[in-house]
Ligand SMILES: O=C(O)CCC(=O)C(=O)O
């Protein structure tokens with residue numbers, strides 16, 4: 001069953017790689033790790049088959065619902081702590097294992113877990129943050145794949161406020177790698193958008209050290 005009209009889903013149609021020349025960061029974009037037919041199939045399968053949940057986060061004794069839906073998958077033992085609560089990952093699905101293989105080949109390293117995010121529309125997003133939790137080791141490598149509607153991904157230096165913000169539109173089927181000191185020196189976000197947006201799924205592959 002087709003859950004979402006894919007006709008407008010934008011894929012650059014050109015598999016270009018861009019290495020961003022940023023101080024204290026290693027950031028690489030591949031426009032089309034998945035071509036449009038593959039991205040369309042994966043988008044539908046992930047949308048339908050993922051056990052989506054809207055997590056609560058506590059900030060200063062108040063609880064909020066995160067403005068996106070998430071699910072965590074990984075090898076047994078890759079527990080993660082979210083808002084003070086221990087979570088067990090779901091087992092890998094065949095679809096996710098297929099994506100993982102392609103992502104590992106492109107990144108040149110293995111991953112053992114993935115956080116899957118669903119941005120239902122323009123009102124969903126993720127605020128400025130770094131993914132530098134201890135369980136990801138010294139210089140975490142994070143590989144991100146996007147399916148569905150295009151959204152803007154932004155980076156800003158955490159300490160050198162004079163540096164300009166970096167805007168990277170992430171399209172259907174794209175791959176983005178963050179490595180080196182990126183998770184220490186830079187923050188990233190996907191801002192909410194006042195423009196209408198269809199759903200977008202993003203997968204961030206990580207290596208939990210345990
Ligand atoms: O949706 C994205 O492109 C980024 C998601 C993200 O930053 C995260 O899951 O930590």
Ligand SMILES: [Fe+2]
Pocket residue numbers: 129130131188
């Ligand atoms: Fe992140």
